[in-house]
Amino acid sequence: xxxxxxxxxxxxxxxxxxxxxxxxxxxxxxxxxxxxxxxxxxxxxxxxxxxxxxxxxxxxxxxxxxxxxxxxxxxxxxxxxxxxxxxxxxxxxxxxxxxxxxxxxxxxxxxxxxxxxxxxxxxxxxxxxxxxxxxxxxxxxxxxxxxxxxxxxxxxxxxxxxxxxxxxxxxxxxxxxxxxxxxxxxxxxxxxxxxxxxxxxxxxxxxxxxxxxxxxxxxxxxxxxxxxxxxxxxxxxxxxxxxxxxxxxxxxxxxxxxxxxxxxxxxxxxxxxxxxxxxxxxxxxxxxxxxxxxxxxxxxxxxxxxxxxxxxxxxxxxxxxxxxxxxxxxxxxxxxx
Amino acid sequence: xxxxxxxxxxxxxxxxxxxxxxxxxxxxxxxxxxxxxxxxxxxxxxxxxxxxxxxxxxxxxxxxxxxxxxxxxxxxxxxxxxxxxxxxxxxxxxxxxxxxxxxxxxxxxxxxxxxxxxxxxxxxxxxxxxxxxxxxxxxxxxxxxxxxxxxxxxxxxxxxxxxxxxxxxxxxxxxxxxxxxxxxxxxxxxxxxxxxxxxxxxxxxxxxxxxxxxxxxxxxxxxxxxxxxxxxxxxxxxxxxxxxxxxxxxxxxxxxxxxxxxxxxxxxxxxxxxxxxxxxxxxxxxxxxxxxxxxxxxxxxxxxxxxxxxxxxxxxxxxxxxxxxxxxxxxxxxxxx
DNA sequence: TTGTACGCGTTATCAT
DNA sequence: ATGATAACGCGTACAA
Numbered sequence: 001x002x003x004x005x006x007x008x009x010x011x012x013x014x015x016x017x018x019x020x021x022x023x024x025x026x027x028x029x030x031x032x033x034x035x036x037x038x039x040x041x042x043x044x045x046x047x048x049x050x051x052x053x054x055x056x057x058x059x060x061x062x063x064x065x066x067x068x069x070x071x072x073x074x075x076x077x078x079x080x081x082x083x084x085x086x087x088x089x090x091x092x093x094x095x096x097x098x099x100x101x102x103x104x105x106x107x108x109x110x111x112x113x114x115x116x117x118x119x120x121x122x123x124x125x126x127x128x129x130x131x132x133x134x135x136x137x138x139x140x141x142x143x144x145x146x147x148x149x150x151x152x153x154x155x156x157x158x159x160x161x162x163x164x165x166x167x168x169x170x171x172x173x174x175x176x177x178x179x180x181x182x183x184x185x186x187x188x189x190x191x192x193x194x195x196x197x198x199x200x201x202x203x204x205x206x207x208x209x210x211x212x213x214x215x216x217x218x219x220x221x222x223x224x225x226x227x228x229x230x231x232x233x234x235x236x237x238x239x240x241x242x243x244x245x246x247x248x249x250x251x252x253x254x255x256x257x258x259x260x261x262x263x264x265x266x267x268x269x270x271x272x273x274x275x276x277x278x279x280x281x282x283x284x285x286x287x288x289x290x291x292x293x294x295x296x297x298x299x300x301x302x303x304x305x306x307x308x309x310x311x312x313x314x315x316x317x318x319x320x321x322x323x324x325x326x327x328x329x330x331x332x333x334x335x336x337x
Numbered sequence: 338x339x340x341x342x343x344x345x346x347x348x349x350x351x352x353x354x355x356x357x358x359x360x361x362x363x364x365x366x367x368x369x370x371x372x373x374x375x376x377x378x379x380x381x382x383x384x385x386x387x388x389x390x391x392x393x394x395x396x397x398x399x400x401x402x403x404x405x406x407x408x409x410x411x412x413x414x415x416x417x418x419x420x421x422x423x424x425x426x427x428x429x430x431x432x433x434x435x436x437x438x439x440x441x442x443x444x445x446x447x448x449x450x451x452x453x454x455x456x457x458x459x460x461x462x463x464x465x466x467x468x469x470x471x472x473x474x475x476x477x478x479x480x481x482x483x484x485x486x487x488x489x490x491x492x493x494x495x496x497x498x499x500x501x502x503x504x505x506x507x508x509x510x511x512x513x514x515x516x517x518x519x520x521x522x523x524x525x526x527x528x529x530x531x532x533x534x535x536x537x538x539x540x541x542x543x544x545x546x547x548x549x550x551x552x553x554x555x556x557x558x559x560x561x562x563x564x565x566x567x568x569x570x571x572x573x574x575x576x577x578x579x580x581x582x583x584x585x586x587x588x589x590x591x592x593x594x595x596x597x598x599x600x601x602x603x604x605x606x607x608x609x610x611x612x613x614x615x616x617x618x619x620x621x622x623x624x625x626x627x628x629x630x631x632x633x634x635x636x637x638x639x640x641x642x643x644x645x646x647x648x649x650x651x652x653x654x655x656x657x658x659x660x661x662x663x664x665x666x667x668x669x670x671x672x673x674x
Numbered sequence: 675t676t677g678t679a680c681g682c683g684t685t686a687t688c689a690t
Numbered sequence: 691a692t693g694a695t696a697a698c699g700c701g702t703a704c705a706a
Contacts, residue, residue, distance in 0.1 A: 067400055069684090095444045106444075
């Protein structure tokens with residue numbers, strides 16, 4: 001009776017194969033076989049077990065199965081900045097693909113500082129893999145989980161460590177493409193709005209612009225940091241445009257460019273008449289009629305496809321040497337250049 | 338040797354408590370106790386075990402622990418529409434809160450049709466709970482998991498079923514607040530752009546507008562469906578404004594309103610001079626300088642807080658009767674009314 | 675304070 | 691084709 005009270009106060013445990021076996025008058029292993037494709041089992045018996053299982057709401061416990069065969073089918077996804085439109089679009093596509101493969105993405109907000117303890121905790125799960133999207137503070141995570149032996153795939157930032165595969169955009173090439181288009185169109189007075197310095201992608205994208213300008217014998221007249229956000233892009237562009245006469249503004253990403261575009265409009269600078277603005281990433285919003293932003297496409301589907309591909313290869317062969325796949329961005333001409 | 342080859346070809350298994358115990362010259366239970374706060378264990382021995390564990394990269398396996406105590410700390414999060422800005426903002430906040438509580442969110446894209454099989458698969462995990470965000474096709478999911486006995490918390494859509502807790506915005510009140518502001522400001526010729534019919538929130542939001550207009554003795558001059566997206570809002574508003582003379586446009590959500598705002602600008606209709614436009618949700622974008630959208634706030638943090646609160650209460654007391662918490666929206670005056 | 679032994683739910687192996 | 695049994699890694703009741 002004390003036992004009974006305990007049982008009702010506690011959460012009722014899941015229905016187990018044992019219970020189903022008793023209800024069906026078969027052995028527990030028969031139930032297990034009924035749910036194992038290709039296992040030897042009388043067809044009628046299998047059907048009967050399935051029916052009883054369905055009526056009792058039985059499903060094999062994936063945790064116990066994973067304990068047995070060492071595969072949890074759980075994949076942690078660390079997102080550097082959950083407020084970035086590109087990163088969230090990326091994650092949503094990634095989640096859909098993982099779902100389709102019966103891999104279960106555990107999402108971790110890598111943004112704030114409280115993450116350190118979260119890292120510890122989530123690494124207690126025997127993860128099939130760890131996927132990193134962008135971010136900067138993940139060094140600890142990388143060392144931790146490579147010690148544990150969890151395969152890692154990083155995207156948006158190249159991690160040089162054993163057992164880490166990478167998928168990354170050719171950032172410098174992207175801005176180079178954009179800058180070339182603007183130079184060819186006759187633009188001569190360039191400004192640049194970058195991202196935070198700690199991101200290597202920031203440096204690479206800036207370098208692409210500088211390369212083209214140097215080659216064309218043009219100066220980079222002014223630059224500022226836009227922090228990768230609309231608000232910061234707005235502020236940076238406002239300052240830049242008030243203090244300089246520019247005819248081209250290359251931005252480190254689309255959010256920044258959209259902020260810059262808004263600033264130009266408020267200042268009465270005609271886009272693209274007097275000023276060209278280009279972004280980077282090609283997020284959904286860039287396509288909206290209000291913006292119609294010329295930008296560099298950082299292809300999400302292709303990148304996710306590569307991440308998934310590396311994931312499957314790594315799972316098939318854990319000893320496979322690490323590799324880095326570079327994705328080619330391309331210019332998307334729209335209405336702001 | 339065949340054994341050895343197998344071991345290197347396969348993925349190396351995680352370090353286990355047994356291995357650490359051998360390395361430290363203690364029993365396996367001592368290792369377990371070393372990681373159990375408040376367990377009896379010599380302080381020096383605990384420290385030594387921790388050091389050795391750290392050097393070997395040992396962490397207790399959360400799967401095995403969960404198998405023992407019946408709690409996986411895994412929470413599935415079903416997202417009805419991963420392309421909705423509001424839903425993604427919501428999910429990101431939710432994920433952060435769950436992480437902080439050491440609950441691990443498994444994200445499921447409830448959007449496309451391939452989901453049915455995914456539902457089956459993810460329910461094999463002994464989930465602590467299931468959180469539903471919006472969406473429509475989740476009836477099967479609800480019956481399935483209530484049979485299994487997994488607690489569910491739905492947000493954005495009220496699910497009438499035993500064991501399902503709900504958090505939902507007072508949708509009609511929200512649009513009522515907005516419509517009242519517009520009527521008080523002297524607007525008389527109203528249009529409405531709604532969402533898809535299968536969502537109850539669509540009907541409720543429309544009703545709020547109708548209530549106010551009826552009370553004021555005003556007609557609803559024209560309406561259309563905006564599908565909750567920017568593009569559809571743009572198209573709907575274009576048609577509505579070309580075929581009618583309106584001075585107020587209430588939209589079912591912010592995406593729709595932003596589309597409508599863009600359409601008004603392209604048609605040369607002055608906002609807010611000749612036309613008021615209000616949205617619903619108060620997503621990040623509504624605040625951006627280009628839009629500066631007057632809208633109804635559907636408070637994300639408060640809603641997430643309630644979801645978390647219900648989750649913890651349910652976990653503490655699985656037999657607790659279901660409840661529905663209603664959230665009060667409020668009008669956010671900005672530049673479009 | 676410490677070690678032994680059991681159970682959590684599953685699947686694979688081994689007899690039958 | 692089927693049932694008993696071992697093993698996966700852990701926490702803990704129990705005995706020492």
